[in-house]
Amino acid sequence: MADFDYDLFVIGGGSGGVRAARVAAGTGARVALAEDSRMGGTCVIRGCVPKKLMVFASAYHEDFADARAFGWDVAAGDFDWTRFSAQLGAELDRLEGVYRKLLHASQVEIFDLRARLADPHTVALSDGRRVRAKHILIATGGRPVRPALANAHLGMVSDDLFAMQRLPGSILIVGGGYIACEFAGILNGLGVDVTQFHRGAQILRGFDDEACGLIADGMRDKGVDLRLGTDIVEMTQADAGAVRVMGSDGSDRIYDAVLFATGRSPNTADLGLEAVGVAIGSRGEIVVDAYSQTNIPSVFAIGDVTDRVTLTPVAIREAMAFVETVFRGNPTPVDHDLIPSAVFTQPEFGTIGLSEQAARAREPVAIYATSFRPMQSAFAGRADRVLMKLVVSQATRRVLGCHIVAPQAGEMIQMVGIAIKMGATKEDFDRTVAVHPTMAEELVTLKTPVRMA
Numbered sequence: 001m002a003d004f005d006y007d008l009f010v011i012g013g014g015s016g017g018v019r020a021a022r023v024a025a026g027t028g029a030r031v032a033l034a035e036d037s038r039m040g041g042t043c044v045i046r047g048c049v050p051k052k053l054m055v056f057a058s059a060y061h062e063d064f065a066d067a068r069a070f071g072w073d074v075a076a077g078d079f080d081w082t083r084f085s086a087q088l089g090a091e092l093d094r095l096e097g098v099y100r101k102l103l104h105a106s107q108v109e110i111f112d113l114r115a116r117l118a119d120p121h122t123v124a125l126s127d128g129r130r131v132r133a134k135h136i137l138i139a140t141g142g143r144p145v146r147p148a149l150a151n152a153h154l155g156m157v158s159d160d161l162f163a164m165q166r167l168p169g170s171i172l173i174v175g176g177g178y179i180a181c182e183f184a185g186i187l188n189g190l191g192v193d194v195t196q197f198h199r200g201a202q203i204l205r206g207f208d209d210e211a212c213g214l215i216a217d218g219m220r221d222k223g224v225d226l227r228l229g230t231d232i233v234e235m236t237q238a239d240a241g242a243v244r245v246m247g248s249d250g251s252d253r254i255y256d257a258v259l260f261a262t263g264r265s266p267n268t269a270d271l272g273l274e275a276v277g278v279a280i281g282s283r284g285e286i287v288v289d290a291y292s293q294t295n296i297p298s299v300f301a302i303g304d305v306t307d308r309v310t311l312t313p314v315a316i317r318e319a320m321a322f323v324e325t326v327f328r329g330n331p332t333p334v335d336h337d338l339i340p341s342a343v344f345t346q347p348e349f350g351t352i353g354l355s356e357q358a359a360r361a362r363e364p365v366a367i368y369a370t371s372f373r374p375m376q377s378a379f380a381g382r383a384d385r386v387l388m389k390l391v392v393s394q395a396t397r398r399v400l401g402c403h404i405v406a407p408q409a410g411e412m413i414q415m416v417g418i419a420i421k422m423g424a425t426k427e428d429f430d431r432t433v434a435v436h437p438t439m440a441e442e443l444v445t446l447k448t449p450v451r452m453a
Contacts, residue, residue, distance in 0.1 A: 003132065003134075004132045004133055005131045006030045006032045006109075006133040006134070007024070007030045007134050007135065007327075008020075008024045008029050008031045008133060008135045008136075008326075008327075009031075009033075009115075009123050009135070009136050010139060011033075011115045011123070011136065011138050011139065011140060011271070012033075012034075012035060012041065012140040012141060012303070012305070013033055013034075013035030013037075013039040013041060013099070013110075014040065014041020014043060014044075014140075014141050014303065015040070015041055015043050015044065015303075015312045015315055015319075016302045016312075016315030016316055017035075017041070017139030017140075017319070018033070018099055018103060019315075019316050019320065020139065020302065020319035020322055020323055021033045021103060021108045022102060022103060022106040022108060023319065023323045024323045024326075024327050025106040025107055025108050027323065027327040029327055031107075031108045031109070032108065032109040032110075032111060032131065033103065033108055033109070033111070034110075034111040034112075034113055034114070034115035034123070034125065035111075036112070036115070039096050039099040039103075040092075040096050041141050042141050042142065042304070043312040044096065044099070045092055045096065046158070046159045046162050047158075047312075049091075049092070049095065050088055050092060050162050051182060051183075051186070051344065053088055053091065054088075054186045054190075055182070055185070055344045055346075057084055057186075057190065058186045058189025059189060059346070060189075061076060061079075062189070062382070065380065066376065066377075069380035070379070070380065078191075079167075081164070081166060081167045081190070085162075088162070111125055113126045114126035116270060116272040117136065117273060117299070118272060118276075119276060120136075120276055120296050120297075120298045121134065121136070123136060124272070133298075134298065135326055136298060136299050137300045137301065138299065138302075138305055139301070139302050139315070139319070140266075140267040140303075140305045141267050141303055141304045141305055142264040142266050142304035142305065143264060143265060143267050144157035144159055144260070144261070144264050145262070145263055145264060145265050146262070147174075147260060147262050150234070150235070151235050152235075152260065154235055154236075154243045154258060155174070155235070155243065155257075155258035155259060156257060156260070157259070157261075158179055161183065167187070167191070167192055168255070168256035170192065170193040170194075170255045170256045171187055171192055171256060171258065171259060172195045172196070172197065172243075172245055172253075172258045173196045173197070173258075174231075174232060174258065174259065174260050174261065175196075175197075175198060175261035175262045175263075176196075176198030176203040176228075177203075177205070177262075178204060178343045178345070179264075180198070180259075181196075181203055181215070181219065181343065181345045182343065183259060183261060184196045184219060185219060185344075185345050186346075188219075189222075194224050194225065195224075195255070196224055196225065197230045197247060198227070198228050198229075199229065199231040199248075200228065200229070201228055201229060203215065203216050204345075206355075207351060207403075208351065208355035208356055208357070208401070208403040209355065209356065209357055210369070210389065211349060211351070211389065214347070214385060214387050214405050215343075215345050215349055215405055218345075218346065218347040218405070219345065219346065221383055222346060229248075229249075230247050230248050230249045230251075231247070231248045232245055232246070232248075233246045233248050234246040235258065241256075242254050242255060242256050242257075243256075243257070243258045264304070264310070266283065266284045266285040266305045266307050267304075268280060268285070268286060269284075273286065276296060276299070277295070277296060278294050278296050278299055279295045285305065285307035286305050288300070288301050288302075290333035290334070291321070291322070291332070291333055292306070292318055292321065292322050292325075292334070302319055302322055303318060303319075308336060311341060314334075314339060317334055321333065321334045338352060338353055338417070338420060338421050339352070340352040340414055340417030340420075341413070342410030344410065347384060347405050347406065347407070347409075348407060348408065348409040349409055350403075350406075350409035350412055350414075350416075351401070351402070351404070352401065352402050352420050353399070353400050353420055354391055354400045354401040355391070355401060355403070356391050356401070356453070359401060359453075363393060363394070363395060364393075364394040364395065364453070365391055365393060365400065366392045366393075366394055366426075366449040366452050367389070367391060367392070367450055367452070367453060368392060368426070368446035368448075368450065369387065369388065369389040369390070369446070370387075370389075370442050370450075371385050371388075372385065372442075373385055374386050374406065374439050375437060376407075385405075386404075386406035386407075387404065387405040388442040388443050388446070389403040389404070390402055390443065390446060392425075394452070397425040397426050398424070398425050399419075399420050399424050402443070404416070404443075406439050407439075412439075416443065429446075430444065
């Protein structure tokens with residue numbers, strides 16, 4: 001009789017966990033997966049997918065205005081949150097069903113139960129059963145957290161937004177990261193009166209300063225009341241479920257809702273990690289090596305629970321590398337360098353590589369950049385501006401970073417990311433013929449640096 005019930009037991013049914021389970025099963029391994037919430041995890045159920053659909057919905061009011069400027073007789077009605085949220089729920093149900101079908105087709109056994117480690121090879125399920133596995137993979141993701149503030153329970157976190165029965169008339173969003181800024185644009189576009197507090201001097205800390213400044217200006221131009229250097233002093237319950245907030249800027253206002261977008265933490269609570277001896281970092285993350293292995297040889301972890309690069313495609317890459325390493329005998333570390341990403345603010349932001357400030361701290365650089373009103377927006381009479389920016393090493397001429405603030409910036413940075421990952425130089429960009437008329441053509445027509453740093 002075999003010592004183990006499974007070759008692999010995965011805890012967590014998000015994008016990374018599901019991919020690892022399916023691909024491992026494809027090697028002939030006996031695989032099981034436990035998920036105590038909905039299959040698909042943060043990205044599919046309460047993150048990337050529903051958020052992007054909300055971004056689409058929120059942009060239509062500007063599309064209607066642009067259509068009129070382009071000669072169309074268009075009359076926009078009111079946004080119906082109830083109708084949209086019902087359609088959104090149906091789409092998420094469909095996607096969850098797809099994930100389950102993929103697991104079943106791969107012959108992965110599913111446990112819709114809470115799971116925790118009992119020892120390095122044993123998983124304890126919440127129904128009392130225990131199963132043994134040669135390898136255990138933890139892919140439990142992360143969760144939004146509320147700040148240590150009196151009455152913080154009166155505010156929502158990002159998970160709660162997708163379950164709202166109705167849109168609030170007004171909302172205070174607290175935070176300056178990508179989640180805060182994305183939802184500020186979404187809710188503003190859907191007709192909500194949005195105020196945003198951020199205690200820092202600029203939004204989107206860690207990204208390129210010039211790009212962040214343009215995004216902040218664009219958010220304000222579109223109607224978001226963005227207040228930097230501002231935090232909550234006190235919040236109390238008001239009538240009819242509203243919240244009264246006193247701000248450090250002297251403001252005192254009642255909001256229909258408050259959203260805390262002040263950070264996320266790895267989902268490591270109540271997994272039995274400490275009892276088994278799995279090393280945990282200062283932020284609650286599972287500490288792993290380059291091959292996603294913990295200090296306990298049979299236990300691995302991937303995705304946001306490791307707090308390396310908290311992006312869904314990265315979790316999927318880590319899943320693939322884990323299977324390659326453990327089940328195909330080909331040790332494969334994950335390359336976390338030069339990962340393109342998009343922030344679905346309004347205006348949208350695509351970025352890869354070093355920011356100007358980070359590059360300057362490392363070596364002398366040349367900065368090529370331009371900002372302008374794109375053709376479509378200018379014709380429609382909107383003040384929107386875009387930014388195309390390349391950060392270039394003076395010594396090697398290699399493009400160290402690219403930062404785009406523009407409509408469809410995420411689509412553009414995916415393509416640019418290939419060139420930069422391959423080590424393209426500024427001269428490689430220069431040799432590429434422009435596609436005209438497009439916004440992206442500016443990336444290959446930037447001839448003179450705007451500054452040397």
